[in-house]
Amino acid sequence: MGGKRQIKLAAYLIGTGMHVASWKHPLSNPNASIDIKQLQNLAKKAESGKFDIAFIADSLAINHESHPQILNRLDPVIQITALAAATEKIGLGATASTTYSEPYVLARQISSVDHISGGRAAWNLVTTADATGETAQNFSREKHWEHNHRYERAEEFIDVVKGLWDSWEDDAFVYNKETGQFYDRERVHEINYKGNYFSVKGPLNIARSIQGQPVVVQAGASKPGQRLAARTAEVVFVHWDNLDTGKTHYKRLKGQLDEFNRSENDLLILQGISPIIGTTEEEAIAKYTELQNLIDPFVGLKFVSGYMGNVDFSKYSLDTPAIEVEFPKSNSIQSQVNEFMKIIKEENLKVGELYGRLFGAGKRDGFVGTPEQVADEMEKWFVEKAADGFMIQFPLLPRDLEDFVEKVVPILQQRGIYREDYEGDTLRDHLGLRKPVNRFAREKVKK
Structure with a gap:
């Protein structure tokens, strides 16, 4: 889609915030990661700031050495369903693993939320990082698969899911009460997928959504991860340490799109940041400290x-x-x-x-400062093409989200690099992504 390039924003919603000690802060609600009212309020606040996506991460095992919020959290797909009921425009992204899920079930779940939300769903594809190996033991496996093995399965998984999302052409359900025709049999398709990991007949038992397919998000930056992203992802979440590294990766990943007949506008790269804002730089540093x-x-x-x-x-x-x-x-x-x-x-x-x-939430960088300083740093990453936008991992919630929406967003809007209002109703509208053409309809046209 055309138009002036503008910053895209995702709000990473994790209970009390991304900082490992956020739950101990006097302003926090330690139970926030399972308090759906508070989570809904966070999503609504992000929506008031015209964010593209409210993003929910996941883990499938308790790691006692990790972030406390991981010990007590809701299932992401169920959570974004509840967030859909509390919001009207903001996109809703849920993490789900290709290593510990089945593609038919996952395709149906995410597609269901896409319908419930009116075309606002996104799936964050992960292969699951598990340093301890405990996740495997929750899924009747002795050990966690190696990195390359996980990506081999992921390559097939995404092909099955996207095929299922195209099971029904856009106008397959005719609902003709006079003739008694509920759907057009010629416009529904079995995918009949057979690979090394999956054998799936299809079709999916749910219609295609208003945005065609949910948006696919990914965070892998290894060579297999980059290849999978270049082939299939529409939003990529990265966390590079500095601007120069970000620019190098941005150019490298965008440069791989041509191999898969995709353009630069088909893939958005969001840099992870953790802003802390103060009226003065000293105040922001005091909050950080x-x-x-x-x-x-x-x-x-x-x-x-x-x-x-x-x-x-x-x-x-x-x-x-x-x-x-x-x-x-x-x-x-x-x-x-x-x-x-x-x-x-x-x-x-x-x-x-x-x-x-x-770790970003514990790091003092250019995103700890006054609203103008934070906006300046964001603009630099955006203009110099180190990122198309930002996945914001607020250190302390809801404080840092509220500060950002109320103090930084207006500056970005005044500079003309961030929207004043949503461009449409679906997540693809917000992100400027095209609605995918149904593969089966396209094949019929070619014939």
Whole structure:
């Protein structure tokens, strides 16, 4: 779709916020991750700020070394169904695993929410990062599959899901009461998929939605992840450490689209940020420091451990150079682990510095400051094409979301780089993505 390029925004909704100590803050509700009224209010606040997507992450096992909010959370698909009832425009993204789901069930669930919400659903495709391997044991498996194995299955999974979403052509249901014709048999199709992992006949037992197909979101940045994204994703969530790295990745990923007959406008890249806003820079830093002071250093290290291969940090002092730590091979998010190791080596970090340096919600960067400073930093990433927008992981909810909507959004709007109002009703309308042509209808035309 045409028009002036504008920033796209997703609100990452995780209970009390992304900061590992957010639940301890006086303003927080520790039960927020399962308090649907509060979650609905967060989505409505993001909608008042004209956000594109309210995004819900997931985990399929309890990792005692990870973020406290992961221990007590709602199923994402059920949660976005409840959010759909409380909102009118904002897109709704739910995470679901290709490693621990079945494509027919997942296709039906996400399509159902797409209908319920009037075409506002998105599926965040993940292969599941699991440093501890405990997820596999919840699904009758002895161990978590290796990275490349997971992506092989994911490649088939997405093909099955997208095929099922095209089972019915847009006008397949005719509902002719006079003739008694409920649907046109010629406009419904079996996919008859047979691969190494799946054998699915179809069709899906639900009509095609108003936006054609739910939007596909992905976060993988490894080589297999980038290839899958370039072939199938429409929104990609990244978390690069600096502007130059972001620009390099942006160009690299967009450069792969041509191989799959796609254009740059078919894929949006959102950089993860964690803004903390103050009337003055000093106030913003004070808010940041207050959160940092709530962290037990070794609790922060437990969070790091969950991403870095289940490291036993109890053997090390906080002053130990992190390069001396024995990091086991991780079966987690490969691109993130590689980026972390690069930073550790280049900056010679100490163990006690790891959480604050490596994780956005604990990091003091250009997104901690006045509304103007935060807007400036966002504009820089956007204009220099390091990102098409941002996945905002607010450190403390609802405070930081409210500050952003009330203080930063108006500045972005005044600069003409962010919408004044929604462009349409569906998530594809918001994102400027085309409605996919039904593959079976297209094949009939070719014949």
